[in-house]
Amino acid sequence: MLLGLIPRPTATLRHAVSQGLRASPTTRARLFSSAHRIETVPLVYDLHSPAKPTVPDEQTSPIIVMHGLFGSKKNNRSISKVLARDLGRHVYAVDLRNHGASPHHARHDYLAMAADVGEFIKQHGLKEPTLIGHSMGAKTAMTLALDKPDLVANIVAVDNAPISANLESNFARYIQGMKKVDRSDTTKLSHADEILEEYEESQTIRQFLLGNLHRPEPGAKTQVFRLPLDTLAKALDHLGDFPFKNPNEVRFEKPALFIRGTHSKYVPDEVIPVIGQFFPRFTLVDVEAGHWLISENPEAFRKAVVQFLEPQE
Incomplete structure (x- = not known):
């Protein structure tokens, strides 16, 4: 998605x-x-x-x-x-x-x-x-x-x-929202959803993003995103590209x-x-x-x- x-x-x-996407040989x-x-x-x-x-x-x-x-x-x-x-x-x-x-x-x-x-x-x-x-x-x-x-x-x-x-992306905003969730020490999915609602109105999209929440250690109460958010934030500018021209x-x-x-x-x-x-x-x-x-x-x-x-x- x-x-x-x-x-x-x-x-x-x-x-x-x-032009048939002409490129350098x-x-x-x-x-x-x-x-x-x-x-x-x-x-x-x-x-x-x-x-x-x-x-x-x-x-x-x-x-x-x-x-x-x-x-x-x-x-x-x-x-x-x-x-x-x-x-x-x-x-x-x-x-x-x-x-x-x-x-x-x-x-x-x-x-x-x-x-x-x-x-x-x-x-x-x-x-x-x-x-x-x-x-x-x-x-x-x-x-x-x-x-x-x-x-x-x-x-x-x-x-x-x-x-x-x-x-034409909301990605950066989603990543900001997910980072805010990570900083919030949230223990409840409903709390994380409330935070993301500031960044995305669609409940469907929020639920999709929240599917990446997990507890990083057995017995941990705090939930964080398993995604490497900084890495994906840096990659956003390239995900619209296609390597073959x-x-x-x-x-x-x-x-x-x-x-x-x-x-x-x-x-x-x-x-x-x-x-x-x-x-x-x-x-x-x-x-x-x-x-x-x-x-x-x-x-x-x-x-x-x-x-x-x-x-x-």
Whole structure:
């Protein structure tokens, strides 16, 4: 769940689309060489296994589900169980770096998050996985697919696009509110909610953020946010970026499903040509929902994913 990232059809974006996002010939080389120096972290995960598997084990054609900013694997628990059931495949719901129970690291950008997922695939011996990512997780999936296409069978990118976009963001305010909660020595969820209400009117968003509260030690009464707030605050300026600029130099030639919310502004019509340039075998599905379409319209999301991933006769 990545709140407030809105790709606007600016003159720069229109020019990028019309010009095919031309970039320096050295762009791809710089990106790949920098990726080789990335220090990865081991990702914590939940494995959801189907009652009637259609694959021999959890390493064969698994699905990896990735959350958005300020989210965690528990946000995807329900949909992961449903996809495991309907597709007969094992589903790994992961916590990306600096989220949930995964380790914290000073670097937080898409190349780093993609490197973590790539290492996760290698360490667990996963073969031909499907990547499903929402918002920040969607850009992570796209980045890994373009960077290491041999590791990935296909992707499902949920309400985000392979572009650099301006952040029209409430993130900084949310982080300020969460820091205030941390300083308050609160012991009650209701007290933390009262503090956050100064920073966000929507109860839905507040409850989402409060899902990151925890007691850092057994027996502790005070609750704090498990997120590394200073690290994420520094990363905000980069989370609207996309590391690949030139689809003439790098493409993902395997199937890709892009799902967007009809009431969301994250994937405007203007960026569809760019999606096709980076992901020439893409399918676009519109779901009657806003940005949080997995929770807003889970049945439509489920149908789109199952239709995309079901074996074709």
